[in-house]
Amino acid sequence: TLTENRLRLSRVAGADGTVRRAGDPETADTVRTAARACPRLDGDGARPTHATDEAVLDAAGDDPGWTQEEGLPFETSRGYAAAVGREDGTGPAVLVVKGAPETVLPACAGLPDHALEVAQRLAGDGLRIIAVARRPLARGEKAADVLEQSPSKLEFTGLLALADVPRETSPALVRGLREAGVRPVVLTGDHPQTAHAIAVDLGWPEDAVVVTGDELAAADRTARSRMLRDADVVARVAPEQKLQVVESLRDAGRVVGMVGDGANDAAAIRAA
Structure with a gap:
């Protein structure tokens, strides 16, 4: 988190x-x-x-x-x-x-x-x-x-x-991931505008691309992979959609790692 x-x-x-x-x-x-x-x-x-x-x-x-x-x-x-x-x-x-x-x-x-x-x-x-x-x-x-x-x-x-207050270590963590060639993507239940503002505070660019859980749910598998290929933030994501996000990123050709500290993160972590 x-x-x-x-x-x-x-x-x-x-x-x-x-x-x-x-x-x-x-x-x-x-x-x-x-x-x-x-x-x-x-x-x-x-x-x-x-x-x-x-x-x-x-x-x-x-x-x-x-x-x-x-x-x-x-x-x-x-x-x-x-x-x-x-x-x-x-x-x-x-x-x-x-x-x-x-x-x-x-x-x-x-x-x-x-x-x-x-x-x-x-x-x-x-x-x-x-x-x-x-x-x-x-x-x-x-x-x-x-x-x-x-x-x-x-x-x-x-x-x-x-x-909510960003952890002091988070901006450096995000920066380190980018320097290592890893593209971080935020998954959150927050409102899209809330999620975007927090992501910018943590080091994402002002033009960070935000998609929502509802948009993913309405898309077929191919469209979902295409949307996530460029997404920086997935907002209003339901717990059961986290696994879907991991699978869709893999479908888009990404090598995926997942971290989280909630019980509802377990399936996505295991899949990643």
Whole structure:
């Protein structure tokens, strides 16, 4: 991993598009809503292990008035996490959702025109963007049933922008690989603009070529190999696509090495 994977909340955009620094009292509602969509604490009180959830929960602080009834943890293939809960345990049931802007924003009713532009601008600064939304449950709706369905008719609450710090050794590592004749390619689940900005910080050129997991999925094997032949960054890549990337690079005539520190990297590492 080229970054520290120690995320911290940097900025928050409200529903009106105003971007504020983390910790500003005006951001509390958006941050709290995002935290309520995180998995509940384990029985032993342990925090969730996902770095994004840790950063959101740290920024939100305690929320004793919220009781979560049902939760749906984040999965890359789904693109969001969600939960249903109540204020003070007795208030009306509310669905809260946090996830990738390209998944959550289209599910919002009456989405402001500026929402996507603000998300793209923040991503272009190398920040990891989370869209936040909610809606009250209608009379008779059950939490489990609501979570089984794709979210819709949500109220846009805002955007969280989280910062990750490149490891101090990463720029020298990337430079050394290039000097040794190795062409490094980044695989990341981040938004394309976030991934591009971080890659440039690490030593990739400003015109680094970015392709996405969705683009690869829509291509046939020949087209996929052609796309990856010149790619510097593969963004929004799903865990199961990493093996596909290794195989496609080999199809393009490359000798491939793969490094990674996650369980979902194992198949691609083994294939490489």
